[in-house]
Amino acid sequence: MAQQNNKLKVDIYVPLDACACEWDKFMNRVFEAITPFIKYIKYDTKNLNSDEARNLNLHGNCIVVDGQRKFTAAYLLKKELPNILREKGII
Numbered sequence: 001m002a003q004q005n006n007k008l009k010v011d012i013y014v015p016l017d018a019c020a021c022e023w024d025k026f027m028n029r030v031f032e033a034i035t036p037f038i039k040y041i042k043y044d045t046k047n048l049n050s051d052e053a054r055n056l057n058l059h060g061n062c063i064v065v066d067g068q069r070k071f072t073a074a075y076l077l078k079k080e081l082p083n084i085l086r087e088k089g090i091i
Helices: 024-040 051-055 074-087
Strands: 008-014 041-047 062-065 069-071
Touching (some): 008 024, 024 041
């Protein structure tokens, strides 16, 4: 079983200070993508309107994997997630 420190870090950036109706569909699609691998992932939801997001040069709903790879669409994450987990030796 994967240990806490051997999990893929996934940060989901959405405008938390806006109405949830602005980003709820995006979150649903992200969770559809990560749920099959949830035991290998440590996720966090962060505010798109934050200094951290500005430092990462994010301008819209986005998923950041291990602080490096950016995905602006959940279907792209869903497509690449198994490969990323294999590359990292997690699965």
